[in-house]
Amino acid sequence: MKFTCEKALLVSAISVAGRTVSPKSTIACLEGILLRAGIGVQLTGFNLETGITVKVAAAVNEAGACVMPARLFFDIIRKLPDEEVTVEVDSKLQVSIRGGASFFQITAMDAEDYPDLPDVNSEKGVSIPQTALREMIGGTIFSVSENQARPIHTGCLMEVRDDGITMVAVDSFRLARRTWHSEEPIGREMKFVVPATGLREVEKILSETDEPVVFTLGAKHILFEIGDATLVCRVLEGEFIDWRRVVPTNNSTVLTANVSELMSSIERVSLIVSEKIKSPVRCVFGENTADFRTVNTIGSAHDTCSIAGNGGELEIGFNCRYLLDALRAVPSEEVTLELQNGLSPIVFTPVDDKYDFAYMVLPVRLH
Numbered sequence: 001m002k003f004t005c006e007k008a009l010l011v012s013a014i015s016v017a018g019r020t021v022s023p024k025s026t027i028a029c030l031e032g033i034l035l036r037a038g039i040g041v042q043l044t045g046f047n048l049e050t051g052i053t054v055k056v057a058a059a060v061n062e063a064g065a066c067v068m069p070a071r072l073f074f075d076i077i078r079k080l081p082d083e084e085v086t087v088e089v090d091s092k093l094q095v096s097i098r099g100g101a102s103f104f105q106i107t108a109m110d111a112e113d114y115p116d117l118p119d120v121n122s123e124k125g126v127s128i129p130q131t132a133l134r135e136m137i138g139g140t141i142f143s144v145s146e147n148q149a150r151p152i153h154t155g156c157l158m159e160v161r162d163d164g165i166t167m168v169a170v171d172s173f174r175l176a177r178r179t180w181h182s183e184e185p186i187g188r189e190m191k192f193v194v195p196a197t198g199l200r201e202v203e204k205i206l207s208e209t210d211e212p213v214v215f216t217l218g219a220k221h222i223l224f225e226i227g228d229a230t231l232v233c234r235v236l237e238g239e240f241i242d243w244r245r246v247v248p249t250n251n252s253t254v255l256t257a258n259v260s261e262l263m264s265s266i267e268r269v270s271l272i273v274s275e276k277i278k279s280p281v282r283c284v285f286g287e288n289t290a291d292f293r294t295v296n297t298i299g300s301a302h303d304t305c306s307i308a309g310n311g312g313e314l315e316i317g318f319n320c321r322y323l324l325d326a327l328r329a330v331p332s333e334e335v336t337l338e339l340q341n342g343l344s345p346i347v348f349t350p351v352d353d354k355y356d357f358a359y360m361v362l363p364v365r366l367h
Contacts (some may be wrong), residue, residue, distance in 0.1 A: 001035070001036045001037045001038075001062055001063065001064025001066060001087075001088070001089040002060070002061040002062040002064075002086070002087070002088040002089070003039070003041055003058040003059060003062075003086070003087055004058060004059045004061070004063065004085065004086045004087075005041060005056055005057070005058035005084065005085055005087075006057075006084060006085075007077065007080055007081075007082055007083060007084065007085045007099060008082070009056050009057065009058075009059070010041075010056060010058075010075070010077050010085055010176045011077055011078050011321045012032060013041075013043050013054040013055075013056045014043060014070075014073065014074045014077060015053045015074065016052060016054050016204075016205060016229055017033050017043040017044055017052050017053065018033060018043040018045050018070050018072070018074055019045060019201055020046060020047050020050045020051055020179045020201065020231075021033060021045040021046075021047065021070040021260075022044040022046075022047040022080065023354045025047070025048075027048075027113075027115065027156050027188045028109065028113075029067045029109045029110075029113045029114045029126055030046060030047060030048070030114075030115070030292065031069070031070060032068050032069050032070050032073075032108075032109055032110060032181045032270040033045055033067065033068050033070045033073060034046070034065065034066075034067050034114045035038065035065060035066055035067070035068055035087075035111075035217045036064075036065045036111070037058070037060045037062070037063050037064055038060065038063045039060070040055055040056060040057050040058050040060065041055070041056045041058040041060065041241045042054070042055050042056075043056065044114075044117065045070070046114075046115065046117055048115065049195070049197070049198075049207070049233060049234060050195075050198045050201060050231065050232070050234075051117040051181050051196060051231070051233070052201065052205075052228045052229060052230070052231045053117070053229065053230045053231075054228055055198045055228040055229075056228070058178065062088075065111035065275070066089050066093055066095070066108035066109065066111050067109040067110070067111055067113070067114055068095070068106075068108055068109075069106065069108075069109075072106060073106075073190075074080065075295065076097055076104050076106070077097070077099075078134040079101055079102075080097075080099030080100065080102050080113070081098045081100035081101070081102060083099055084099070085098070085099045086098045086099070088140065088250060089108055091224075093104055093108040093109065093110065094107060094108075095105060095107065095108050095213075097224050102202075103237060104363075106244045111172055113180055113339065115340050115365075117232055117233070118218070118220070118221045118223065118232055118308040119218070119219035120216050120217070120221050120223040120232060122221075124187075124188065124214055124216075125214040125215060125216040125223075125225070126160055126165070126186060126216075127189055127212040127213070127214050128165060128180060128182075128212065128213060128215075129209075129211070129212060129213075130131075130206045130207050130208075130209050130210070130211055130212070130213050130226065131206075131208055131209060133180075133202070133206060133213050133300075134203055134206040134207075134208070135178065135180075135331065136167040136178045136180060137156070137167070137199050137200075137202065137203045138203060138277075138329070139167075139178040139331065139357065140156055140167045140168065140169040140176040140177065140178050140329075141156060141169055141196055141199055141200065141323070142169070142176065142325050142329065143170060143171055143174050143175060143176035143359075144156060144169045144170075144171065145169070145170065145171035145172065146256060147171070150238075152193055152234060152237070152238030152240055153170055153171060153193040153240070153241070154195060154196055154236070154237050154241065155169075155193040155194050155196055155198075155235075156168065156169045156193065156194055156196065156199055157169075157191060157192075157193050157237045157243070158191065158192055158193070158194060159190075159191040159193065160186060160188050160189060160190050161186070161189055162185050162186050162187065162188075162189065163181060163182060163186070164179055164180050164181040164182050164186070165179070165180050165182070165186075166178070166179040167179075168240075168243050169196075170196075170241055170243065170303065171212070171363075173322055173361065173362050174322050174325075174326065174360060174361045174362065175243060175246060175247060175334070175358070175359070175360040176317070176326070176329060176357075176358075176359050176360075177243065177247075177358045177359075179356040179357070179359060180356075183354065188216055191240075192217055192222065192235045193235060193236040193238070193240055194222060194233065194235060194236070195233060195234070195236055196220075196231035198231065200286045201231055201233075201321060202224050202226070202231055205224075205226045205227075205229050205231065206226060207227075211227065213225065213226045214276070217235070218347075219239055220234055220235060221233065221234050221235060222235050222258070226365075236362070246360070247345075247347060247358055247360050248338070248340060248344060248347060248360075249344060251338035251339055251340045251344075251347065252311065252338065252340055253285065253309075253311055253337075253338070253339040254272065254309060254336060254337070254338055254339075255285060255307045255308065255309035255310075255336070255337040255338075255339075256307065256308040256309060256334060256335070256336055256337070256351055257290065257305065257307040257308070257334065257335060257337060258306075258308075258333065258334055258336050259327055259330050259332065259333055259334060260333070261306065262305050262307075262327060263328070263340070263343060264305075265290070265292050265303040265305040266281060266292060266303075266305065266323055266324055266327070267298075267324065268289070268303045269281050269293065269294050269301045269302070269303050269320065270294070270301075270320035270321070270324070271301060272296060272298045272299055272300070272301050273296070273320050274282070278296075278319075279294050279295065279296035280294065280317035280318060280319060280320075280364040280366065281293070281294045281317065281318055281319075281320045281323070282315065282316075282317050282366055283315070283317065283318060284311075284313060284314070285311025285312070285313070285314045285316075285337075285339065286310070286311055286312075286313050287309070287310040287311070288306060288307060288308065288309070288310070289304055289305070289306060289311070290304065290305045290306075290307050290311070291304050292304070294320070294338075306308040307337070309343065311332040311339070314339055314341065314342065314364065315342055315366070316339065316341075316363050316366075317363055317364040317366040318341075318346065318361055318363055319361070319364055320366055322361045323346075323361055326359035326361055328347055328358070329357075329359060330348060331355055331357065332350055332351065332352055332355050334351045335348050335349070335350070335351060336348065336350065336351050342363065343363060343365075345360045345361060345362045345363065346349060346360070346361050346363070347359070347360045348360075
């Protein structure tokens with residue numbers, strides 16, 4: 001195998017494919033990156049759960065394949081001069097790497113020992129703009145459960161309908177939902193749960209562009225195609241919570257607030273709250289005012305925020321961090337606060353029909 005490639009392209013490709021390389025594995029070659037040279041060069045990282053493949057434009061003099069030690073290969077290429085890089089592998093898997101006046105020789109592993117990535121066979125993929133999918137992931141993944149007792153909730157539910165795509169994440173204390181509406185009929189209906197680990201890697205690959213990302217659902221895996229990169233991961237099995245029944249509707253108290261002002265008030269009150277000294281924020285929603293207080297062994301804090309509407313002096317307690325996580329994910333300047341009573345969740349919903357989201361946070365019992 002022999003090819004020549006721009007250094008910057010190769011560094012970028014290694015850094016992307018290297019995200020799913022196993023740091024330690026009983027299969028030695030999984031600690032490396034699979035290189036295949038043919039029409040261009042293809043780099044693959046795989047940890048038996050998630051695999052990323054990146055294609056790079058290169059002048060290939062001799063086709064072939066090998067497995068490079070991931071960390072060493074990345075460090076060598078990254079430190080080479082900013083010129084073209086030539087990589088040559090002989091029949092004994094001895095690798096010669098040249099860039100400018102620099103030369104390295106290392107040993108590769110046999111590509112035959114590298115496990116095959118799962119095949120994802122489906123009739124048709126679903127297309128969505130990269131910006132839309134990136135916003136959906138960023139707007140929900142913080143609510144994914146870390147409790148391995150319910151593995152199905154350690155991922156995000158994706159529901160595909162003819163008019164759009166909905167993504168939902170839930171743990172024991174909160175729920176996050178974002179919906180993207182398609183301008184054209186999608187022509188598919190399906191739902192599946194993607195592990196948060198896989199979605200975080202997808203989010204890193206996505207760009208701030210309206211170029212499409214296409215995802216294809218197989219029997220047990222899902223494949224994302226993003227420009228020159230593809231990611232495949234196993235979907236989670238099990239029964240995801242019926243989120244439509246969980247999120248309360250027809251709440252009796254409906255208020256409107258500026259998101260940044262609401263966040264600022266809660267952030268100030270939460271300054272005396274820490275992981276060691278946890279205390280809920282006590283919220284009282286009055287007429288055009290929200291009052292926030294917290295008291296613990298460090299001291300006390302108090303702040304107020306202007307809102308639109310009358311909360312009827314409804315008093316309710318929340319975990320500061322959960323409220324702030326939800327508000328940071330709100331894509332609009334203003335948000336609607338929906339409440340029922342002191343024991344029911346708060347639900348953040350859009351003021352403007354331009355957006356479609358819901359963030360629910362369960363209350364904390366106040367003493």
